[in-house]
Amino acid sequence: xxxxxxxxxxxxxxxxxxxxxxxxxxxxxxxxxxxxxEPKLPKAPVFNADSAYAFTAKQxxxxxxVPNSRAHIAxxxxxxAKLKSYGLKVMQQxxxxxxxxxxxxxxxxxxxxxxPTAARRVAIFGHWDTRPFADNDKVKKNAPMDGxxxxxxxxxxxxEMARVLSQQPDSLAPNVGVDFIFFDAEDWGHDDTTQQDLKxxxxxxxxxxxxxxxxxxxxxxxxxxxxxEYGVLLDMVGAKGGxxxxxxxxxxxxxxxxDKIWNTAAQxxxxxxxxxQDTDPITDDHVYTNQAGIPTLDIYDHPxxxxxxxxxxxxxxxxxMSIIDRKTLKAVGQTMVQSLYVD
Numbered sequence: 360x361x362x363x364x365x366x367x368x369x370x371x372x373x374x375x376x377x378x379x380x381x382x383x384x385x386x387x388x389x390x391x392x393x394x395x396x397e398p399k400l401p402k403a404p405v406f407n408a409d410s411a412y413a414f415t416a417k418q419x420x421x422x423x424x425v426p427n428s429r430a431h432i433a434x435x436x437x438x439x440a441k442l443k444s445y446g447l448k449v450m451q452q453x454x455x456x457x458x459x460x461x462x463x464x465x466x467x468x469x470x471x472x473x474x475p476t477a478a479r480r481v482a483i484f485g486h487w488d489t490r491p492f493a494d495n496d497k498v499k500k501n502a503p504m505d506g507x508x509x510x511x512x513x514x515x516x517x518x519e520m521a522r523v524l525s526q527q528p529d530s531l532a533p534n535v536g537v538d539f540i541f542f543d544a545e546d547w548g549h550d551d552t553t554q555q556d557l558k559x560x561x562x563x564x565x566x567x568x569x570x571x572x573x574x575x576x577x578x579x580x581x582x583x584x585x586x587x588e589y590g591v592l593l594d595m596v597g598a599k600g601g602x603x604x605x606x607x608x609x610x611x612x613x614x615x616x617x618d619k620i621w622n623t624a625a626q627x628x629x630x631x632x633x634x635x636q637d638t639d640p641i642t643d644d645h646v647y648t649n650q651a652g653i654p655t656l657d658i659y660d661h662p663x664x665x666x667x668x669x670x671x672x673x674x675x676x677x678x679x680m681s682i683i684d685r686k687t688l689k690a691v692g693q694t695m696v697q698s699l700y701v702d
Contacts, residue, residue: 400626403700404523404531406692408685414515415507415597415683418487423503424510425491426464426544435467438487438541441518442471445525447539450582454575459549459559459568466543468572470581473524477536481699482590482653483520484644485513486545486572494553495674505679506546508660508672512597512683514541516692523696533699538587542572542644550674573644577651589616590655592645596691598670599684602663603633603691607640609656612649617656623698629690634663641668658691 417437422430442449452468469487489506493499505511517539524537548569549559561568590613596603609617624633638661645655660670672678 400623400697401700402531403533403697404527406519406523406689406696408689408692410522411512411515411519411597411688411692412683412685414518415511415688416680418511418514419505419507419680423491424487424489424506425503426466426488426547427462431488434487435469435543438469438514438518442469442521442539445473445521447471447473447521447525448475452576452579452581454543454572454579456544456566456571456575457561458544458547458571459561460557461560462547464544464547466572468543468576468581469541471521471539472536472582473521473539474532474536477534479535480538480587481535482538482540482587482648482655483517483695484540484542484573484590484592484648484655485517485594486510486542486570486644487514488543488546488572490546490674493674493676493678494550496676499676500553502676504674504676507679507683508595508598509674509678510546512595512688513593516593516596516688516695517541519692520696524699534702535588535699537699538585540576542570542576544571545569545573545644547571553674567642569642570644570647573647577647580651585651585653587653589613590645590648590653591616591620591695592643592648592655592657592659593691593695594643594657594659595670595673596658596660597684597688598660598672598682599687601632601660601684601687601690603658604636604638604661604663605634606638606657606659606661608645608649610637611640612645613654613656616654619701620656620658620694620698623701624690624694627690627694627697629694632687632690633694636663638668 421434424431450470645657648655
């Protein structure tokens, strides 16, 4: 996830030390009280978990979506066509980058706008690439990954949101425009825990090895001069037993939207997924969207107990369709759709 993965210690916003995929030097913060009472939720469309599951499986069927690969190109083309079929305004942002191991890649961010003329806007972020190696795997550390939860599930939730919203008559549309922004090359970063024997060639370059797509977008906004009331980064949101905590950078930069989403989830009966538990910051795409002026929170799978910051499937070959659960997709997707209708 996020780098899906990754995340190595990195100095980030407000001078906080950001955790990476190896958060052994941090401990989770204590949980606080639950959601406060809220008025009755307004009517919102139904999020279809079966459809989101099918979108996840479709991406996985392309094969690992590693930049420079045929599977990566084919999946990106499919996403663009699917978004256009829903009547969204679709833009592509191609870019080239060098990864930590010196590989030159061709990548693209994909942007799709629902109600593009609406003045008020909400951004839904996610990454659509997969890590080229399962370096956290106990056996197959150099094997490619399916990225079923880490990557595909977030794209699937966003695609289903786009599909559902596109079907609403004007009288049932939310009073905000929604921008679905899919970052590329997020997961080809250097993990200093699992890859100690490899040199990070981006050290000292001013470029973080993770989140290459969001770093590029933040410096070259598409649409130009883009603004949104807030953004939500989805990352690893499809695994059975998914657990989403209130991550540190999210609390600091997007506390209002975070509270709205967690309270909405509670009213929908999804507090088993959206936990009122505060945890430390991580490095993820939201670091750079916040730097671009979009108050962004991160929804990612964080184990509810213990000191690990990422689930066992993170950057492992076990991140395949066998762990994807419609209940988790439903909890995230319905909460996200409903939140668009809550002021």
